[in-house]
Amino acid sequence: xxxxxxxxxxxxxxxxxxxxxxxxxxxxxxxxxxxxxxxxxxxxxxxxxxxxxxxxxxxxxxxxxxxxxxxxxxxxxxxxxxxxxxxxxxxxxxxxxxxxxxxxxxxxxxxxxxxxxxxxxxxxxxxxxxxxxxxxxxxxxxxxxxxxxxxxxxxxxxxxxxxxxxxxxxxxxxxxxxxxxxxxxxxxxxxxxxxxxxxxxxxxxxxxxxxxxxxxxxxxxxxxxxxxxxxxxxxxxxxxxxxxxxxxxxxxxxxxxxxxxxxxxxxxxxxxxxxxxxxxxxxxxxxxxxxxxxxxxxxxxxxxxxxxxxxxxxxxxxxxxxxxxxxxxxxxxxxxxxxxxxxxxxxxxxxxxxxxxxxxxxxxxxxxxxxxxxxxxxxxxxxxxxxxxxxxxxxxxxxxxxxxxxxxxxxxxxxxxxxxxxxxxxxxxxxxxxxxxxxxxxxxxxxxxxxxxxxxxxxxxxxxxxxxxxxxxxxxxxxxxxxxxxxxxxxxxxxx
Amino acid sequence: xxxxxxxxxxxxxxxxxxxxxxxxxxxxxxxxxxxxxxxxxxxxxxxxxxxxxxxxxxxxxxxxxxxxxxxxxxxxxxxxxxxxxxxxxxxxxxxxxxxxxxxxxxxxxxxxxxxxxxxxxxxxxxxxxxxxxxxxxxxxxxxxxxxxxxxxxxxxxxxxxxxxxxxxxxxxxxxxxxxxxxxxxxxxxxxxxxxxxxxxxxxxxxxxxxxxxxxxxxxxxxxxxxxxxxxxxxxxxxxxxxxxxx
Numbered sequence: 001x002x003x004x005x006x007x008x009x010x011x012x013x014x015x016x017x018x019x020x021x022x023x024x025x026x027x028x029x030x031x032x033x034x035x036x037x038x039x040x041x042x043x044x045x046x047x048x049x050x051x052x053x054x055x056x057x058x059x060x061x062x063x064x065x066x067x068x069x070x071x072x073x074x075x076x077x078x079x080x081x082x083x084x085x086x087x088x089x090x091x092x093x094x095x096x097x098x099x100x101x102x103x104x105x106x107x108x109x110x111x112x113x114x115x116x117x118x119x120x121x122x123x124x125x126x127x128x129x130x131x132x133x134x135x136x137x138x139x140x141x142x143x144x145x146x147x148x149x150x151x152x153x154x155x156x157x158x159x160x161x162x163x164x165x166x167x168x169x170x171x172x173x174x175x176x177x178x179x180x181x182x183x184x185x186x187x188x189x190x191x192x193x194x195x196x197x198x199x200x201x202x203x204x205x206x207x208x209x210x211x212x213x214x215x216x217x218x219x220x221x222x223x224x225x226x227x228x229x230x231x232x233x234x235x236x237x238x239x240x241x242x243x244x245x246x247x248x249x250x251x252x253x254x255x256x257x258x259x260x261x262x263x264x265x266x267x268x269x270x271x272x273x274x275x276x277x278x279x280x281x282x283x284x285x286x287x288x289x290x291x292x293x294x295x296x297x298x299x300x301x302x303x304x305x306x307x308x309x310x311x312x313x314x315x316x317x318x319x320x321x322x323x324x325x326x327x328x329x330x331x332x333x334x335x336x337x338x339x340x341x342x343x344x345x346x347x348x349x350x351x352x353x354x355x356x357x358x359x360x361x362x363x364x365x366x367x368x369x370x371x372x373x374x375x376x377x378x379x380x381x382x383x384x385x386x387x388x389x390x391x392x393x394x395x396x397x398x399x400x401x402x403x404x405x406x407x408x409x410x411x412x413x414x415x416x417x418x419x420x421x422x423x424x425x426x427x428x429x430x431x432x433x434x435x436x437x438x439x440x441x442x443x444x445x446x447x448x449x450x451x452x453x454x455x456x457x458x459x460x461x462x463x464x465x466x467x468x469x470x471x472x473x474x475x476x477x478x479x480x481x482x483x484x485x486x487x488x489x490x491x492x493x494x495x496x
Numbered sequence: 497x498x499x500x501x502x503x504x505x506x507x508x509x510x511x512x513x514x515x516x517x518x519x520x521x522x523x524x525x526x527x528x529x530x531x532x533x534x535x536x537x538x539x540x541x542x543x544x545x546x547x548x549x550x551x552x553x554x555x556x557x558x559x560x561x562x563x564x565x566x567x568x569x570x571x572x573x574x575x576x577x578x579x580x581x582x583x584x585x586x587x588x589x590x591x592x593x594x595x596x597x598x599x600x601x602x603x604x605x606x607x608x609x610x611x612x613x614x615x616x617x618x619x620x621x622x623x624x625x626x627x628x629x630x631x632x633x634x635x636x637x638x639x640x641x642x643x644x645x646x647x648x649x650x651x652x653x654x655x656x657x658x659x660x661x662x663x664x665x666x667x668x669x670x671x672x673x674x675x676x677x678x679x680x681x682x683x684x685x686x687x688x689x690x691x692x693x694x695x696x697x698x699x700x701x702x703x704x705x706x707x708x709x710x711x712x713x714x715x716x717x718x719x720x721x722x723x724x725x726x727x728x729x730x731x732x733x734x735x736x737x738x739x740x741x742x
Binding site: 384387388389395440441449460462466469470473 | 542543546549602605651656658662665666668672
């Protein structure tokens with residue numbers, strides 16, 4: 001795009017004598033000119049329009065430029081009647097055609113023609129006036145720097161130019177911003193990515209932020225300021241934008257600071273999600289009610305794990321039966337302070353996570369599950385060791401030996417129901433799991449664990465009988481010995 | 497006559513008892529804190545010890561010492577009885593049951609004298625056998641728990657929880673017997689209070705020998721058994737008559 005020189009344009013020519021006469025003369029002349037235009041109006045306006053529209057109201061009328069580009073010269077009279085310019089006559093904007101003249105003009109390109117046309121606008125809307133709007137100031141700056149020429153009609157339209165919402169004075173900030181941002185245009189980042197800047201009011205109205213004004217979030221911008229900012233990529237922009245969220249949601253922000261997502265972001269991995277990636281922008285809605293929807297957010301990046309989860313007993317219950325009691329990603333990993341799940345600390349907290357639901361009697365009875373799975377684990381070797389390791393981690397040192405937890409046998413994201421698997425397969429799988437830590441474990445070894453059953457006559461009868469024997473024998477013996485001691489003391493007392 | 501002392505325990509037995517005191521003490525505190533892992537006191541102790549792994553390590557190796565002690569004890573007893581002609585004084589006989597009945601009658605005031613016992617009375621024999629069988633059970637179940645992978649190579653997996661049940665229940669039983677029965681008989685019993693020192697010094701006064709082990713005394717001193725019997729009766733009767741005079 002070539003910068004244009006306003007002197008070579010079609011700006012009104014003022015006789016040199018008037019310039020020399022000074023300020024007052026100019027004002028007087030200007031007033032006279034205005035008056036004459038007004039007088040001329042009544043006469044010419046309707047007749048001129050009618051004359052022009054004879055041809056230009058024909059749909060399909062067009063001109064062809066030298067480079068074979070075409071431009072429609074069709075004017076819809078009805079549309080024009082709605083515009084702010086409805087009281088102007090054609091030649092007010094197309095001065096070459098004044099007084100019934102229709103000179104033949106030549107333009108190389110459509111662009112060239114439109115630049116020329118834009119200069120006409122500046123006659124009534126001079127730069128110093130329109131530059132009060134930051135967006136215009138920015139465009140003008142670009143123009144002066146020779147970067148790009150602004151074409152008024154790009155944003156405002158030509159014959160269809162309509163009063164912006166709320167009239168000339170924007171009643172609300174939103175109206176002010178929407179006067180441009182209702183249009184299809186986009187921001188191009190340094191790496192060539194594009195971000196549409198059109199704001200869909202429908203989504204905004206439905207969002208939880210519907211009562212906020214634009215600058216509440218976009219705090220760099222206001223009616224007075226529309227700074228030009230440069231971002232290398234769309235993600236850079238989104239990261240910068242997410243900084244705005246903490247201004248209200250500081251509690252969440254501090255949690256995020258502890259998250260693995262934030263850590264990898266800080267390490268320079270731009271793929272890490274920030275607020276907007278999960279919550280959306282103008283369409284931010286409260287999602288905490290629908291678990292099905294929340295998992296979709298994690299899926300965007302963790303699709304492999306999502307696939308595994310979807311096939312698990314929990315995933316199937318959620319997707320097939322829409323059971324909302326099942327855990328989803330954030331129930332274990334948390335939403336904002338997402339932890340690194342590969343640490344021992346996280347691993348050691350897994351039984352706690354599972355027991356959030358599996359020790360809840362009311363919840364488990366709904367699905368015919370036993371809450372003893374947690375207690376039996378916690379009172380066995382692994383559970384006890386784990387309990388102490390957690391305490392030791394806090395108070396003594398950091399144990400480095402991983403202890404088998406729920407997920408080591410049941411799987412992590414691919415947890416399946418043990419009811420549907422036949423016991424032989426179950427045991428065979430279990431041996432494999434045992435051997436991860438107890439390398440030389442044999443096929444008998446998994447039976448050392450009573451599979452969450454409490455000993456009874458049916459399950460582990462030997463253990464049950466031994467426990468029963470001692471339960472009876474120990475008190476019996478103690479009562480007997482106690483009686484002996486009492487009798488002995490009694491006899492001694494009597495004898496003395 | 498009071499100052500007269502009779503040798504009762506060989507130095508080997510005294511050392512054996514000391515080792516037993518130490519090992520059992522360590523085993524009890526490290527073991528019970530694992531059994532009752534959920535108690536605040538247990539958790540405090542385990543953390544003081546530097547963690548559950550340390551406690552388990554200590555428990556296992558102390559257990560190994562205790563097992564060794566038990567093996568030596570049994571071997572010595574067997575070798576002594578079989579090859580050296582020692583008297584199997586710990587064997588429970590019919591007399592022990594009669595003695596128990598006799599003593600209960602005595603406590604209840606149904607007879608005037610308690611049972612006359614030999615080297616070990618029925619209470620001591622009972623305690624000895626409970627602890628010896630307990631030691632064997634604890635040793636076996638303890639080794640199984642120590643090496644679960646080895647034992648499940650030729651035994652069903654269920655032996656592990658079985659061993660755990662045995663080890664844990666038996667431990668509590670032994671602990672209660674030692675802490676109630678043995679501690680009473682060796683410390684708090686009016687007969688010995690404040691402490692029965694015989695296992696530490698190896699000696700027992702003749703008076704106590706006569707009161708508690710008249711049959712053994714008669715054997716040691718030889719001579720007329722009737723005389724000892726009279727002496728024994730007098731000892732207990734004296735108290736009775738004093739009581740009646742009051």
